Amino acid sequence: QxxxxxxxxxxxxPGQSITISCTGTxxxxxxxxxxxxxxxxxxxxxxxxxxxxxxxxxxxxxxxSGSKSGNTASLTISGLQxxxxxxxxxxSYAGSSPYVFGTGTKVTVL
Amino acid sequence: QITLKESGPTLVKPTQTLTLTCTFSGFSLSxxxxxxxxxxxxxxxxxEWLALIYWDDDKRYSPSLKSRLTITKDTxxxxxxxxxxxxxxxxxxxxxxxxxxxxxxxxxxxxxxxxLVTVSS
Numbered sequence: 001q002x003x004x005x006x007x008x009x010x011x012x013x014p015g016q017s018i019t020i021s022c023t024g025t026x027x028x029x030x031x032x033x034x035x036x037x038x039x040x041x042x043x044x045x046x047x048x049x050x051x052x053x054x055x056x057x058x059x060x061x062x063x064x065s066g067s068k069s070g071n072t073a074s075l076t077i078s079g080l081q082x083x084x085x086x087x088x089x090x091x092s093y094a095g096s097s098p099y100v101f102g103t104g105t106k107v108t109v110l
Numbered sequence: 111q112i113t114l115k116e117s118g119p120t121l122v123k124p125t126q127t128l129t130l131t132c133t134f135s136g137f138s139l140s141x142x143x144x145x146x147x148x149x150x151x152x153x154x155x156x157x158e159w160l161a162l163i164y165w166d167d168d169k170r171y172s173p174s175l176k177s178r179l180t181i182t183k184d185t186x187x188x189x190x191x192x193x194x195x196x197x198x199x200x201x202x203x204x205x206x207x208x209x210x211x212x213x214x215x216x217x218x219x220x221x222x223x224x225x226l227v228t229v230s231s
Contacts, residue, residue, distance in 0.1 A: 001172070001173050001174070003156065003158075034215070034216055036216075036218070038157070038218075040157075045221040045222065045223055046157065046206070046218075047221075048217060048218060051215065051217040051219070052215055052217070089157050091157075091159070091218075093216045096170070097170060097172060098162060098170055098216050099147070099149075099159035099162070099216065101149075101156060101157040101158060101159055102156070103156050104155075104157070
């Protein structure tokens with residue numbers, strides 16, 4: 001069970017859209033539409049942003065959206081804002097050992 | 111509202127056993143589908159899932175750490191306990207516990223604040 005692969009960093013200017021990829025295998029991301037995404041600001045606990053691939057919890061901005069194609073899931077942040085600067089982690093269901101996290105992506109707002 | 115809080119030692123020596131307690135409120139671990147998991151994060155590094163216990167006492171472990179981990183629950187006390195044996199400096203991390211609403215929708219919707227555990231002699 002290897003960690004899912006994410007780009008180390010992604011950046012964008014305020015108002016722009018960015019997309020973070022999360023690449024797994026046919027044993028995790030590719031087999032289940034059960035990817036979740038977490039936002040983590042420095043020194044804080046992670047916060048759930050997306051679950052079941054594309055669903056947003058109550059209170060999460062609709063600027064955040066999730067999708068999947070094959071073994072790769074994606075998180076898109078539209079209308080980028082300064083407060084979106086944080087680390088983002090994907091997590092996929094992986095069967096009997098049910099969770100595998102991604103390597104994490106640092107989002108910088110230029 | 112749902113809250114979780116981790117407690118345990120901040121410093122352990124190499125080879126010792128770590129015992130962490132997650133005390134929660136706002137939900138019951140006897141409710142069908144509910145689970146509580148443990149996730150850790152070494153300083154400056156990524157999240158790593160460790161273990162999960164479900165309402166029906168089903169237990170799941172990270173394959174890479176399975177031999178060192180034990181997760182238990184005390185439903186009457188609203189607590190989940192994680193033990194990790196043979197601690198090593200590489201196990202230095204912030205340890206989080208988190209709530210999972212359903213085994214059929216595996217994600218962590220509420221997290222504790224985390225507790226930093228340092229492994230050093």
